[in-house]
Amino acid sequence: MAYNENSRETHMTRAELTAAVADQAGLTRVQAKAAVDAMLQSMCEALKTGDEVRLVGFGSFSPVKRPAGVARNPRTGETVKRAATVTCKFKSGDALKALLNGQ
Known part of the structure; x- marks a missing residue:
């Protein structure tokens, strides 16, 4: 896993995931x-x-549709129009939750 100095978090890259899959x-x-x-x-x-x-x-x-709307630029306070978009939502399963919580 790589260390990101900006966010001070570790993360797994696609190359590291591929290597782990190959090994396992x-x-x-x-x-x-x-x-x-x-x-x-x-x-x-x-x-x-x-x-x-x-x-x-x-x-x-699951895909989630976000309607168009108005947003605010935090630096200038100016309002800008935001286009409708589709993004993705993740909901963890019970086994993953248990693993993450040491159960």
């Missing part, structure tokens, strides 16, 4: 990269079509 699944790095890329691509395509992606025990990803 007994795959080559090339095979693991193909598997990780295929999984992420499949998830993105499902979310783009409006489907929810559920990984039992891990969590659920």
Whole structure:
């Protein structure tokens, strides 16, 4: 995992995830990269079509529509129009919550 000095948090990069998958699944790095890329691509395509992606025990990803509106520039106080967007929401599963909380 890499250390980000700005946020003082650790994070896992795609390359590190691929290496971990390769080690745990007994795959080559090339095979693991193909598997990780295929999984992420499949998830993105499902979310783009409006489907929810559920990984039992891990969590659920679901697309969320945000309507257009008015926002405020915090530096100038000026109001600006914000376009409607679609983003993704993640809800962790019970097994992941238990793991994170040491249960």
